Amino acid sequence: MAQTSTQNITIAQTKRRKRWLNRDRLTAILLLSPSVIAIAVFVYGFIAWSGYVSLSNWNTLTPDYSFVGLKNYQSIFSSGRFQTNIRNLIVFTAFFLISCLVLGLLLAVLVDARIRAEAFFRSVYLFPMAVSFIVTGVAWRWMFTPGDADPAGINLIFHGLGLDFLNGRWIADTRVWPDWYPDWSKTKIGVPLAMIPVVVAAVWQMSGFTMAMYLAGLRGISEEIKEAARVDGCSEWKVFRFITFPLLRPITLSAVIILAHTSLKIFDLIVTMTGGGPGNATEVPGLLMYTLVFSSNKIAEGAAVAMVMLALISLLIVPYLINSRRSDVEV
Amino acid sequence: MSAVSLPAPTLRRRRRPRVLLYLLMSILAIFFLLPVYLLVITSVKSFDQVSLSRMWDLPTSLSLESFGRAWNGNPREGVSGLSGSFLNSIYMVIPATVISCILGSLNGYVLSKWRFPGSETLFTLILFGMFIPYQSILVPLVQTLSAMKLYGSIAGLVFVHVVYGIPITTLIFRNYYVGVPTELVEAGQIDGADFFGVYRFILLPLSAPGFVVVAIWQFTSIWNEFLFGLIITNEPRIRPITVALQNLSGSQYTQWNVQMAGALIVAMPTLLVYIFLGRYFLRGLMAGSLKG
Numbered sequence: 001m002a003q004t005s006t007q008n009i010t011i012a013q014t015k016r017r018k019r020w021l022n023r024d025r026l027t028a029i030l031l032l033s034p035s036v037i038a039i040a041v042f043v044y045g046f047i048a049w050s051g052y053v054s055l056s057n058w059n060t061l062t063p064d065y066s067f068v069g070l071k072n073y074q075s076i077f078s079s080g081r082f083q084t085n086i087r088n089l090i091v092f093t094a095f096f097l098i099s100c101l102v103l104g105l106l107l108a109v110l111v112d113a114r115i116r117a118e119a120f121f122r123s124v125y126l127f128p129m130a131v132s133f134i135v136t137g138v139a140w141r142w143m144f145t146p147g148d149a150d151p152a153g154i155n156l157i158f159h160g161l162g163l164d165f166l167n168g169r170w171i172a173d174t175r176v177w178p179d180w181y182p183d184w185s186k187t188k189i190g191v192p193l194a195m196i197p198v199v200v201a202a203v204w205q206m207s208g209f210t211m212a213m214y215l216a217g218l219r220g221i222s223e224e225i226k227e228a229a230r231v232d233g234c235s236e237w238k239v240f241r242f243i244t245f246p247l248l249r250p251i252t253l254s255a256v257i258i259l260a261h262t263s264l265k266i267f268d269l270i271v272t273m274t275g276g277g278p279g280n281a282t283e284v285p286g287l288l289m290y291t292l293v294f295s296s297n298k299i300a301e302g303a304a305v306a307m308v309m310l311a312l313i314s315l316l317i318v319p320y321l322i323n324s325r326r327s328d329v330e331v
Numbered sequence: 332m333s334a335v336s337l338p339a340p341t342l343r344r345r346r347r348p349r350v351l352l353y354l355l356m357s358i359l360a361i362f363f364l365l366p367v368y369l370l371v372i373t374s375v376k377s378f379d380q381v382s383l384s385r386m387w388d389l390p391t392s393l394s395l396e397s398f399g400r401a402w403n404g405n406p407r408e409g410v411s412g413l414s415g416s417f418l419n420s421i422y423m424v425i426p427a428t429v430i431s432c433i434l435g436s437l438n439g440y441v442l443s444k445w446r447f448p449g450s451e452t453l454f455t456l457i458l459f460g461m462f463i464p465y466q467s468i469l470v471p472l473v474q475t476l477s478a479m480k481l482y483g484s485i486a487g488l489v490f491v492h493v494v495y496g497i498p499i500t501t502l503i504f505r506n507y508y509v510g511v512p513t514e515l516v517e518a519g520q521i522d523g524a525d526f527f528g529v530y531r532f533i534l535l536p537l538s539a540p541g542f543v544v545v546a547i548w549q550f551t552s553i554w555n556e557f558l559f560g561l562i563i564t565n566e567p568r569i570r571p572i573t574v575a576l577q578n579l580s581g582s583q584y585t586q587w588n589v590q591m592a593g594a595l596i597v598a599m600p601t602l603l604v605y606i607f608l609g610r611y612f613l614r615g616l617m618a619g620s621l622k623g
Contacts, residue, residue, distance in 0.1 A: 024526040028445035035438050035497050036453060042494045043460040046468035046475075053470055063474075110356050115349075123609060124360045130605035130612060131598045132555035134573045138580045138594045139366040142373075142587055145383065152383035204363065212613055265464045268557040272577055289466040294562070299470055306466040317462040325455045 047310065054303035061297050072304040080186035082305065084280045085288050091191050092284065093263040095199045096206075100259050101252065103203060104210025109240075111211065112218045122215070126208035133205065137272025140201035144170035144273075170197045174278045192281040198273050205269075206262065210255050217251035218244065257320045264313050285309050374398065374592035381588045400586070401579065401593035410582050411567055413596055416575035420554060422485050423571055427492040428549040431500045434493065435545050436538060439504025440530055444516050454505065461498035465558055473562065483565040491563060492553045499552075500545050503618040507541040508534060540611070547608055548615030551601045572597050 054072055058064045076082040111122050128136065143153045146169045151159045158166040173193040180189045221244060229239050267286035270276060276283030276291075285305050293302035373381065377394040404412030442454050472491070473482060481487035511534060519529045560571040567578075576597045580590045605612050 025445060025447065027526040028441045029447065031437050032441045035434060035501065038494045039457050039460050039497060042468065043463060046471040047463070049471040050467050107359065110352065113352060115352060121356050121360060124363050127602065127605055128363065129616060130551055130601045132557065132573050134557055134576050135594045135598045138576065138590055139370055143366065143369060147383045150384045152386060156384070156387060209616060212616060216617060261462055272580070286464065286466055293470060303470055306464065309464040310467040313462060313464055317459065321455055321458060325451065
C-alpha cells in the first residue's frame with residue numbers, strides 16, 4: 001500500500017518532469033543558447049572587459065593590464081576636455097529632447113486633425129528616420145556653413161526673408177553663452193553656440209519618430225471620452241489639456257527614454273557635421289572615446305569615458321526595462 | 332429656418348483654422364524637405380555653378396557629372412569613389428539581414444511559445460544589449476575580432492551586425508509571435524507536430540509580415556550604421572558606404588555638388604525602402620520603443 005503510493009508519487013513526478021523537460025523544450029533551449037551565449041560574451045563579457053581596461057594602465061599601443069584603480073577616471077574628470085564634453089552632452093540632450101517632444105507632439109496633433117493628404121504629410125515628417133546620420137550631417141553641414149564674405153546657406157534664406165538678425169556663424173561659432181567661467185570648472189559653462197546647428201539636424205531627423213509615437217498614442221485614445229468632455233462644454237484646448245495630454249504620459253516617458261539614450265550615444269552626426277569643433281565646442285563623450293582610443297592610443301582613458309557613457313545610459317534604461325517587462329508579463 | 336441656418340456659422344468657424352492648419356503643416360513640411368531640395372539641386376549642378384552665394388538657386392543646366400565623380404572618385408587625386416563601398420555595403424547588409432531574420436525568428440519563437448523558468452529575465456537581459464553605447468564594447472571587440480581573424484573583413488562586419496542585432500530582431504519577432512494564439516500551437520502539438528513542426532507549419536506561414544518588418548529594420552540600420560564600419564574596417568578597400576561618404580565629404584570639402592551627389596547615392600536604397608514599404612518600416616520603429 002505504502003509502496004504503491006510512493007510509486008505513484010514518483011511516477012507523477014517523473015511525468016511532470018518529463019512534461020517539462022521533453023525533447024521539444026530541450027530543442028528550444030538549445031536553439032536559443034547561441035544567441036544567449038553571444039549576448040553574454042559580446043555584451044556583458046565585453047562590458048566587464050572594458051570596465052577592467054578602464055582600471056588598467058593601458059595608455060600606450062601595447063596592452064598593459066596592470067591595475068591602477070580609478071586613476072583614468074580621475075584624469076578624465078579633472079581634464080577640461082572631458083568637462084567640456086559633459087557640458088556639450090547636457091546641452092545637446094536638453095535641447096534635442098525638448099525640441100523633439102514639442103515638435104513631435106505638434107506634428108502628431110496636426111496630422112491627427114483629420115485632414116486631407118494626411119499620409120503625405122506624415123511621410124514627409126517621418127522620412128528622415130530612414131536616412132543615415134552621415135547623410136543628414138553632410139546636408140546640414142553645408143546649410144549651416146556661414147560663408148566668409150557673403151551670407152551662405154541658412155543665412156542666405158534668412159537674408160531673403162528679411163531676417164538678417166538671425167544671421168550667425170553656426171558651425172563655425174566659437175562662442176559659449178552665457179560666458180560663465182567659475183573657478184571650480186575647467187570649462188566655460190553655458191550653451192556652445194555651434195551646438196545649435198547640430199541640434200537642428202538631430203531634431204530634423206528624430207522628431208518624426210516622436211510624432212509617430214504620439215500619433216499611435218492619440219489613435220489609442222477613445223473618441224467617446226473626448227466627446228463626453230465636449231458635451232460637458234469643454235473647449236478643444238481643454239479637451240487636449242485635461243484629457244489627451246495626461247493620457248499621452250506613458251508615450252512621453254517612452255519617447256524621453258528612447259530620445260535621451262540616442263542623444264547620450266550621439267556620435268555619427270557630430271563627426272560629420274562639426275568633427276567636434278570648433279575647438280572642442282561640440283565634442284561629446286562618444287567622439288572623445290573614439291579619439292582617445294583610435295588616435296591617441298589612450299585605451300584605458302577611452303574605456304573610462306565609455307564606462308561613464310554606459311553608466312549614464314544604464315541609469316535611464318535599466319529601470320525602464322525592468323518596469324516595461326513587469327507590465328508586459330500581465331498582458 | 333433655424334435648422335437651415337444653424338450649420339452655416341459652424342462651417343465658417345471651422346474653415347479658417349483649416350487654412351491655418353494647412354499653412355502650418357506646409358511650413359513644417361518645407362523644413363523637412365529643405366535638405367532634400369538642396370541635395371537634389373546641388374547634385375545636378377556642374378562645379379562652376381556651385382557657389383555659396385547661389386546655393387539655393389535652381390541649376391541653369393542639368394549635369395550628372397557630380398554623380399560620376401562621387402561614384403568613381405578621382406584616381407588622379409587619390410580620392411576613391413563610392414562604387415566599391417556601395418558593393419561592400421551590399422555584401423555586408425544582405426547576409427547580415429538574412430541571418431538576423433532567421434535568428435530573430437527562432438529566438439522569438441522560443442521566447443514566446445516555449446517559455447521556461449527564467450526565460451523572461453533572459454529576454455530582458457538580451458534586450459539591454461540594444462541600448463548600450465557601442466563605445467563600451469569596442470576595445471574588446473577589436474581584440475576579439477583580431478583573434479578570430481575577422482577584423483578588417485566584411486565577414487567581420489556581418490558577424491558584428493548579426494550579434495548586436497539579436498536584441499531588436501528577437502524583440503520584434505517575440506512580440507509578433509505573442510499575438511499568435513497559443514491554442515494554434517497546442518492544436519498542432521495534439522496533431523503530433525514537434526518543436527520544428529509547429530514552427531514550420533504554424534508559425535512560419537504566419538510570419539511574413541514579421542520577416543518584412545525585421546528585414547527592413549535590419550537593412551536600414553545596418554546600411555546607415557557608421558561606428559562599426561569605421562572601427563572594424565582598417566583599409567579603404569572594404570569600408571562600407573557611410574564611412575566612404577564621410578571620407579569623400581572630408582576630402583572634397585569644397586566640391587559640394589560631389590558631396591551632395593554622394594549623400595543622395597548613400598540615402599537612395601533606404602529611401603526607396605521607406606517610400607515603398609513605409610508601413611513596415613514604421614512598425615519596426617515602434618517595436619524599438621518596446622511597447623510594440
